[in-house]
Amino acid sequence: MAEEEEESELSDKQKVEIAKWFLLNSPPGEIQYVAKDVKLILNDDGLFNEAASEAFPLYNKSHFIVLPMSDRSGDVLVTSFGELEDNAYLDPRTAQVAIVDHVKQVCTGVRPAQDEELATAYIEEFRFSLDAEILKYVEDVYPKGVCSVYCVNGKDTEGPGSDFELAVVISAARHSPQNFCNGSWCSVWNIVFKDEQQTVEVKGKLQVAAHYFEEGNVQLDAKHECKDATLFQAPEDCALALSSIIRHHETEYLGSLEASYLNLPDSTFKDLRRKLPVTRTLFPWHNTLQFSLTRDISKELGIGK
Amino acid sequence: MKEMEAAMGLMRRIPPKHTETALSALLSLMPNHSSDLLSQVDQPLQVLCDVDCGKEFILCEYNRDADSYRSPWSNKYHPPLEDGSVPSSKMRKLESEANEIFAIYRDQYYEGGSSSVYMWEDENEGFVACFLIKKDGSKTGQGRRGYLEEGAWDAIHVIEVGPEEEENTSYRLTSTVMLTLTTNNEASGTFSLSGSIRRQMNMKLSFADGHLCNMGRMIEEMEGKLRNSLDQVYFGKTREMVCTLRPPSEVAQMRMPES
DSSP, X not given: OHHHHHHTOOOHHHHHHHHHHHHHXXXXXXXXXXXXXXXXXXXXXXXXXXXXXXXXXXXXXXXXXXXXXXXXXXXXXXXXXXXXXXXEEEXXXXXXXXEEETTTTEEEEEEEOOGGGXXXXXXXXXXXXHHXXXXXXXXXXXXXXXXXXXXXXXXXXXXXXXXXXXXXXXXXXXXXXXXXXXXXXXEEEEEEEETTTTEXXXXXXXXXXXXXXXXXXXXXXXXXXXXXXXXXXXXXXXXXXXXXXXXHHHHHHHHHHHHHXXXXXXXXGGGTOOSSOTTSSOOOGGGHHHHHHHOOHHHHTTOXX | OHHHHHHHHHHHHXXXXXXXXXXXXXXXXXXXXXHHHHHHSOOOOEEEEOTTTOOEEEEOGGGEETTEEEOTTTOOEESOOTTOOOOOHHHHHHHXXXXXXXXXXXXXXXXXXXXXXXXEEOTTSOEEEEEEEEEEOSTTTTOSSOOOSEEEEEEEEEEEEOOOOSSEEEEEEEEEEEEEEEEEETTTEEEEEEEEEEEEEEEEEEGXXXXXXXXXXXXXXXXXXXXXXXXXXXXHHHHHHHHHHSOTHHHHHXXXXXX
């Protein structure tokens, strides 16, 4: 036994990689529980801390986690779009920068954003108008939704004449471990304002996840991408057009998720296992003796090999 | 045993489609607990082809000896193994019969797939039977209707059969179903559900109808229940969660007739 153990002994690097894999595969809202179990199994705080310090920032950014800002001025979204430097995330609405402790998943401090971290007045007008419309929309349809609009390209554009890009991020999560259920809805809308063509191109990525784990482990993982476009207009008009595009596509997507669920019992699931046998009656176990004597039953049923 | 608790905790959270990776990761992190892990964590089933008859058979801990697996069709180990353990001739007769009947049952419910049954005597004058089913329901596999991009159903039923008392025999069934299903189309993107549940059922039954009949009925009832739980309860809960995240009022309004 001792020999065997030596043979399969992992290097520290391998242990860290495995720990990271578990952390990154945590369902929405469950990374702290996973971390606790991984820490116990690793039984080496140094290795665990190394894995956690690498995995948590990636997890937090890919799940768009929402943290209350330490000065109670609102929530900040942790996303790669708002990332300024390690652990610092811009909240464009309040023009503040939140300092984040990734592993504890808390905001530890807030500072005002510096001018060079913010967009120009020209861009800000588009960003601000869109943010106001998206905020109305999110409050309308997501009971616990948080959203943010970032300028991801061309934030230093002073006026008409060049392209720029905004990103809308919407994150809605529900954690109810006491009901063995967690879930999240994340959408990202990349919006490119094309100055020469006078068009605005929209690309959306939606991701919905849910985990139910009372006496089992069942997970939904749904993804969808879509495209749309509108005309380059004044900031307020663009904001209205864009929020209505986003509302339309997200509503349609929710409808298609519902349709996928409705198709499950009678069509989709049937290709795995039927509710009743092809004969539409329970299997005749009491006649099995005959089956094995005659051995012709499968031929009779037309399912012979 | 805190480590095992933590390991089982992780298995409850990691997406079921990653079960194999998670299990091998745990085995390498916790070599001291390998037998506990292998017996407590169910993993997706694998198949081999029986070279004697060209039929597929399913691999599990119960038909393994060293690195070889015994086929229930030819009773031979693959790859060949001298002195590989085999059931007694009485047990083997029941096992052969069970394999044949269970294949018909499987075809009627699954319209394809593979099945295998393994039996062996236990220390208490009873025996243990393991019924396995593996179905690939994807459109490139045996999904007749072509709805599924990916679709796998693995069922493991282990029945401990007690010694024959006066009139009744006790049966303890432990069943696990693991499944993944993915649909994919332009309008709705990728929609993927995966899951794993395990249940137990105990019964005392008269053996007037014979063991096969009793075990078969229990498995059929259990499979029906598990399918129903997955469909109605487990998938239903994930659907409820989606509706909590974003209540479908707009959709409802659009579909509602004007009053």
